Amino acid sequence: MKNISKSKKYALAFLTMFSFMGSLMAQDGEAGITAASEAISGYFDSVSTLILAIGAIVGLIGAIRVYVAWNSGDRDVNRMIMGWFGACIFLVVVGLVLQAFFSI
Numbered sequence: 001m002k003n004i005s006k007s008k009k010y011a012l013a014f015l016t017m018f019s020f021m022g023s024l025m026a027q028d029g030e031a032g033i034t035a036a037s038e039a040i041s042g043y044f045d046s047v048s049t050l051i052l053a054i055g056a057i058v059g060l061i062g063a064i065r066v067y068v069a070w071n072s073g074d075r076d077v078n079r080m081i082m083g084w085f086g087a088c089i090f091l092v093v094v095g096l097v098l099q100a101f102f103s104i
Contacts, residue, residue: 055091
């Protein structure tokens with residue numbers, strides 16, 4: 001080991017320590033996923049209600065914007081209607097998908 005430079009010795013020592021620490025820090029991933037799923041299912045109903053309330057507010061704002069555009073004679077009213085309607089549908093579908101994903 002005399003002809004190995006000092007920087008190579010440090011790199012070798014670092015890699016050896018890093019490889020041992022990786023095996024020491026490995027933990028059960030299934031337990032973490034189960035804990036996260038239980039934590040999410042605990043407050044899912046309140047978050048779902050909050051998402052629906054936000055969707056209602058977004059829907060009202062969208063309806064007002066579409067009404068103003070319609071009265072001003074804007075030609076892209078149909079595109080605006082589809083955009084705002086799609087955003088509201090997206091919020092509802094996200095709640096359903098999350099509910100099915102976490103089996104709540």
